[in-house]
Amino acid sequence: MKLFASHTSPFARKVRVVLFEKRIEYDLVVTDVSNPDHPAAQLNPLGKIPVLLLDDGTAVYDSAVICEYLDTVTPVGRLIPDDPRPRMLVKRWEALADGLMDAAVAIVFEQRRPAGERSAAYLQRQRGKIDQSLQQLAVELGERAYCHGESFTLADAAVGSALFYLDLRFAEVPWREEHPNLQRLTERLEKRKSFEESAVPQA
Numbered sequence: 154m155k156l157f158a159s160h161t162s163p164f165a166r167k168v169r170v171v172l173f174e175k176r177i178e179y180d181l182v183v184t185d186v187s188n189p190d191h192p193a194a195q196l197n198p199l200g201k202i203p204v205l206l207l208d209d210g211t212a213v214y215d216s217a218v219i220c221e222y223l224d225t226v227t228p229v230g231r232l233i234p235d236d237p238r239p240r241m242l243v244k245r246w247e248a249l250a251d252g253l254m255d256a257a258v259a260i261v262f263e264q265r266r267p268a269g270e271r272s273a274a275y276l277q278r279q280r281g282k283i284d285q286s287l288q289q290l291a292v293e294l295g296e297r298a299y300c301h302g303e304s305f306t307l308a309d310a311a312v313g314s315a316l317f318y319l320d321l322r323f324a325e326v327p328w329r330e331e332h333p334n335l336q337r338l339t340e341r342l343e344k345r346k347s348f349e350e351s352a353v354p355q356a
């Protein structure tokens with residue numbers, strides 16, 4: 154199978170962490186979405202990455218659908234619990250982290266527009282979503298070592314991908330100082346091979 158993704162997309166990183174944790178082999182097709190003719194646009198009508206292309210030609214999107222699919226195709230390293238309530242809680246962590254990523258990516262795209270076309274109100278609204286979701290992530294995490302339960306789950310894959318994206322694009326957001334428990338979580342996550350392998354390559 155092939156994964157159409159960029160090195161910087163936080164949604165793609167979440168999927169790559171899951172692929173690594175599940176020990177699933179794939180080919181990475183590095184895709185630049187700023188080029189309107191990028192190859193994943195033929196596979197996903199929304200023109201977004203990541204897209205997982207299965208060997209039978211089925212295109213799978215978006216990242217949440219890909220992660221859920223991958224977790225069920227092999228029992229290795231289950232990342233989403235089966236029972237309804239814990240399953241819902243892990244998926245809710247993912248939804249919150251994905252929402253943070255949506256707001257952060259929206260700001261990055263808005264800032265690429267010509268200065269006169271940018272909306273300060275829109276940027277402020279998205280920044281508010283980042284701050285509020287960080288606040289909630291920190292409250293939910295408390296003093297636990299992992300987002301949900303006693304071991305690594307999809308929740309950690311999603312939250313780590315969102316927080317490391319802030320490091321990449323929003324160095325001015327003081328999330329480490331304001332939320333030391335999130336900082337402790339990322340110290341644990343950045344040592345995992347799945348996060349190491351999916352990090353943005355150093356130039």
Ligand SMILES: N[C@@H](CCC(=O)N[C@@H](CS)C(=O)NCC(=O)O)C(=O)O
Nearest residue numbers: 162164186200201202203215216217
């Ligand atoms: N809900 C989607 C969001 C994916 C997304 O926003 N991807 C960005 C890159 S980080 C993208 O491809 N943007 C291109 C566009 O919006 O045209 C997912 O979870 O996969």
